[in-house]
Amino acid sequence: MGTHAKVEEIHPSLWRATQLARAHGRVVETGYPVLSCELPGGGWPTGALIDLLVSQSGVGELRLLLPALVALTPRPVALLQPPQVPNALGLSYIGLELERIMRLSGATSADALWSAEQILRAGTCGALIFWAQHVRASSLRRLHLAAQSSETLFVMMRPLAAAQDASPAVLRLALRPSADGLVVDVIKRRGPAASEPIAVSLQPTPLLMSTRRRTLRPLEVSVSDTVEPAHA
Numbered sequence: 001m002g003t004h005a006k007v008e009e010i011h012p013s014l015w016r017a018t019q020l021a022r023a024h025g026r027v028v029e030t031g032y033p034v035l036s037c038e039l040p041g042g043g044w045p046t047g048a049l050i051d052l053l054v055s056q057s058g059v060g061e062l063r064l065l066l067p068a069l070v071a072l073t074p075r076p077v078a079l080l081q082p083p084q085v086p087n088a089l090g091l092s093y094i095g096l097e098l099e100r101i102m103r104l105s106g107a108t109s110a111d112a113l114w115s116a117e118q119i120l121r122a123g124t125c126g127a128l129i130f131w132a133q134h135v136r137a138s139s140l141r142r143l144h145l146a147a148q149s150s151e152t153l154f155v156m157m158r159p160l161a162a163a164q165d166a167s168p169a170v171l172r173l174a175l176r177p178s179a180d181g182l183v184v185d186v187i188k189r190r191g192p193a194a195s196e197p198i199a200v201s202l203q204p205t206p207l208l209m210s211t212r213r214r215t216l217r218p219l220e221v222s223v224s225d226t227v228e229p230a231h232a
Contacts, residue, residue: 046153050170077101117143120143172187
C-alpha cells in the first residue's frame with residue numbers, strides 16, 4: 001500500500017473526522033436536499049438501524065419519511081406498533097398505495113421485537129417503521145444485526161429521552177416541531193458533529209392535516225401525523 005493512500009480508500013468503514021462517511025450500501029433519497037446533504041451517502045441508509053427521536057408522536061416524523069417510502073415502490077412498507085390510526089385518504093393523496101402498507105402490532109414488547117427481527121431477516125419489505133418506548137441495548141443490537149442482512153429502510157421511532165442512551169444506530173436524529181416543519185438535530189452520524197440544527201420545511205396537505213374522524217374499512221391502512229389515537 002502506498003504511503004500516500006487516502007484513509008477512506010483503505011476500508012469502507014473508515015472516514016476522516018472532518019468529513020462525512022461514504023455509504024456502505026444503498027441509500028434512499030430523503031426528498032429534502034437540506035437534510036440529504038448532511039447525511040453520509042446523501043440519504044437514508046438501508047440495511048442499518050436509524051433512530052428518529054421525538055418528544056411526542058405526530059410532530060411530522062412520518063411526513064419526513066414519506067418521500068422515501070414513495071421512492072421504495074413497489075416494495076411493502078411495514079408499520080409496527082404505530083401509536084395512531086393511519087389515514088387512508090392521506091396515504092392515497094401522496095401516492096402511497098394502500099396495498100403496500102402492513103399495520104402490525106404485538107401483544108407484548110417481546111412479540112413486537114420478534115416481529116421486527118423476522119421482517120428484517122426476511123428482507124421482503126422496502127421499509128420497516130417500528131414505534132417503541134423502552135428497548136434494551138441488547139435488543140437494539142439484535143435488530144441492527146438483522147437489518148444488516150437486508151436492504152430494508154429500518155427506522156425506529158423512540159422517545160427523545162432515549163438520546164441519552166447508547167445505541168448501535170448508524171444515524172440518530174432528534175426531531176422538534178417548528179412553524180414550517182421540523183428542526184432536526186443530528187445526535188449521531190458517521191462523520192463530524194453537525195455545526196447547527198437543520199431546518200426542514202414540510203409541505204402539509206389538507207388531507208394529512210385534517211382533524212375529522214374518519215371510518216376506515218377493515219383492510220384500509222395508511223399514515224398520518226395528526227389522526228386520532230388507535231382503539232385496538
